[in-house]
Amino acid sequence: MEVIKTDKALGAEIIDIDLSKNVSKAEQKFIFDAYTDNLVLLFKGQSLSFDDLLRLREIFGAAGLTANQLLGLGRKKYYPDEVPDDITIISNIIEEGGRPRGSLGNGEAFWHTDSSFTEVPISASLLHAIEVSEVGGETSFLNMYQAYDDLPERLRVIVSGRYANHSKVHSSDGSLRPEYDEPTNPATCPGIKHPMIRVHPTTGRKCLYLGRRLNSYIIGLGLDESEEVLDELWAHTCQDKYVWEHKWEVGDILVWDNRCTMHHRNAFPSEARRLMHKSITAGEAIIAG
Numbered sequence: 020m021e022v023i024k025t026d027k028a029l030g031a032e033i034i035d036i037d038l039s040k041n042v043s044k045a046e047q048k049f050i051f052d053a054y055t056d057n058l059v060l061l062f063k064g065q066s067l068s069f070d071d072l073l074r075l076r077e078i079f080g081a082a083g084l085t086a087n088q089l090l091g092l093g094r095k096k097y098y099p100d101e102v103p104d105d106i107t108i109i110s111n112i113i114e115e116g117g118r119p120r121g122s123l124g125n126g127e128a129f130w131h132t133d134s135s136f137t138e139v140p141i142s143a144s145l146l147h148a149i150e151v152s153e154v155g156g157e158t159s160f161l162n163m164y165q166a167y168d169d170l171p172e173r174l175r176v177i178v179s180g181r182y183a184n185h186s187k188v189h190s191s192d193g194s195l196r197p198e199y200d201e202p203t204n205p206a207t208c209p210g211i212k213h214p215m216i217r218v219h220p221t222t223g224r225k226c227l228y229l230g231r232r233l234n235s236y237i238i239g240l241g242l243d244e245s246e247e248v249l250d251e252l253w254a255h256t257c258q259d260k261y262v263w264e265h266k267w268e269v270g271d272i273l274v275w276d277n278r279c280t281m282h283h284r285n286a287f288p289s290e291a292r293r294l295m296h297k298s299i300t301a302g303e304a305i306i307a308g
């Protein structure tokens with residue numbers, strides 16, 4: 020195995036490993052260390068069953084729950100029986116009879132970190148490309164350690180020790196979850212409070228933890244001030260110098276650490292077919308930074 024770093028702020032490809040075969044303890048440690056150092060890992064040319072994808076996640080952490088499970092909504096009703104409870108299907112494909120194959124459609128998924136709407140958000144996300152669109156659908160990642168390290172002093176003072184409310188009302192593509200009403204005020208939006216700066220449990224490094232912009236609210240500030248600070252903070256964070264973008268090919272697997280990264284998906288044509296299988300690992304109580 021070899022680690023080939025991108026020339027961007029994060030991300031590395033690991034070559035010369037077949038993840039469908041048994042991965043030795045030494046190989047697991049090599050992969051985990053590369054994940055810790057690079058925040059996002061790419062493996063190409065893989066062909067994993069659902070069970071393989073659930074086994075692979077064990078390198079990165081304990082078994083985690085899907086977004087639907089974390090929201091207490093259970094298993095997606097339209098999943099066929101062969102999809103294990105812990106697997107999420109991300110797809111725009113509509114089967115005959117109108118049954119969706121998965122979630123998230125073909126639209127843009129705005130910058131976010133997975134499952135920050137829960138008390139103990141997940142740590143790793145593993146996404147395996149089964150079908151990809153020729154145009155669009157790229158996933159980008161953002162290094163939240165660097166966004167924190169470079170934070171202008173004035174903003175650092177404002178967010179230090181502060182908590183933000185992370186809304187649970189919308190999906191990452193901005194669509195309203197059917198179980199909730201459209202919120203009228205971010206300050207009262209159903210959600211979970213998290214520190215705006217968190218300490219990564221493995222590296223001990225501080226990073227910004229923003230979740231998603233839609234209906235975010237900084238606890239203790241007036242709504243106008245909260246909006247102003249968040250706009251500034253997001254403009255600082257979403258700079259190209261912190262980003263690596265990946266163009267998917269069939270067989271790719273990306274593994275990213277939601278504690279210290281955010282991700283974004285470009286829209287793709289609705290007539291294209293895109294199918295991804297996802298597994299996740301459980302996180303741990305957030306350490307405020």
Ligand SMILES: [Fe+2]
Nearest residue numbers: 132133191282
């Ligand atoms: Fe996501």
